[in-house]
Amino acid sequence: MTRSLRPDLRPDLRPDPRRDLRRDLYAAGAAALLVTAAVLVGRRIQDTSRTLFVDWPPLLASWGPHLGPGTPAAVLLAIATVAYGPALATRLPWRALLPLTWGTATAWICSLALIDGWDRGIAHRLTTRYEYLQVIDRFDDIPAALRDFTHHILLDSPDNWPAHIAGHPPAATLTFVLLDRIGLRGGGWAGMWCITVGATACVAVLVTIRVLADESLARRAAPFLVLAPAAVWMGTSADAYFAAVAAWAVALLALAVTRRSLWWAGGSGLLFGLTCYLSYGLTLVALIAAAVLVLGRQGIRERPALLVPLLAGLVVVPAAFTLAGFDWWEAYRLLVTRYHQGAGGIRPYGYWVWANLACTVLITGLATAAGLRRVGGVLRGAGGELLPRRADTPHRAAAEARLALLVSAALLALLVADLSGMSKAETERIWLPFAMWLLPSCALLPHPRAWLTGQAVLALLLNHLLSTGW
16 A cells, blocks of 8 residues: 655645746845835935935935946955855855855955945045044043933934934944044044944854754855845944844854853843944844744753843843933933934835835845745745754754744844834945844755845945945
8 A cells, every 4th residue: 555645745745946936036026126116206205305315215325336446356256255155155164164254244345345445435434424433522531421411312402412323322332432442543443343343243143043043054144144235334334333243142142042051141141232222223133032032942941040141141231321320211212302303204104114125125135035035935834843843844944944933033123123113214224233134034045146146236236336325
């Protein structure tokens, strides 16, 4: 008597690679149409009512085709990464892959920034009238500045803070104050700090995927994390630095729950606390952390004591700032008022609530749109087998389901930020901490070189055709 085939092995239920590829292309095409609509509709709104406050909607950029000293390096690096990146990511020892990923990501960000030249691309980015280096001298007495911080948030307050200082908790500004104190003064050092630290976010994401899902998926994701179009805005933006801190908070939490390490748990809590004092919006990283806790819940069951150093670390930074006289909740309340006093109160929610997603397409690329389609398919197919991993569930299927859950948590955080109405425009920069966690969805795609080529071409076109700024 012939045994019936398992449902996942029946010929009529086997995946059809050609059909999946068509669906991937449909998803990428839909994402491209979203961007096109955001450009056309945004152009119309800006030309008629001028309420968007951006020159090249949906991006805060202006049209300005140009070449620069970084052009040859960026093109050569893109070609080399597309040609050799997937193979190297597969074959290199893990300990060699991580520093190579960081080094290549740093070089990619730097080369793109240098298309605008050293001064405009890196050294002057953080010295404009909106940026952190404008207020270094107002922090000569740090405790006094922290006690007085909330008194300068509103636009009608005396000596109101520039936009980016008012829009973030003081840990963001203090970072650059401390760099200045140790002798790393000026925009060049500040810019390189954001680039080199920001590029480590790639490593943090890879570490997380490896311990929670599967090493092979992390290896497949590595080239996509390196060649992300997001690199255009990571050089040079403080949000790249914020993205790295948030990513390492998640990575250390993943290490803590999988290795039952009290030290990793304490370090994770410390970084999560710092993350909340770098950017108010990054409290939404808690959704990604929740996914990590769900995926690693077995480790917490086996060692509940992990929660003690995690929570202890979490309160360190908030306690320090509170004791110094800074009230996070009062500052956030005042920020909401300030936001509506300025362009944020004029920019139309009805446009930005979907145009922000077009910005996300531009920083993550069409490959990520296709990858997110695959994530949806994985979650539908996983059903109840997502957690815990069952003995009869194929290892690859379980790993893909766990990766899909992690990516979905990041997507949820991004959507909550979008619906909040506190992120109207400039999300190509502000949402970098969430975008880094969408990119690993590309590990689910076949033909990585073809998709990588599209990612690299998009980044090069954006940096050569537009003049970005914030």
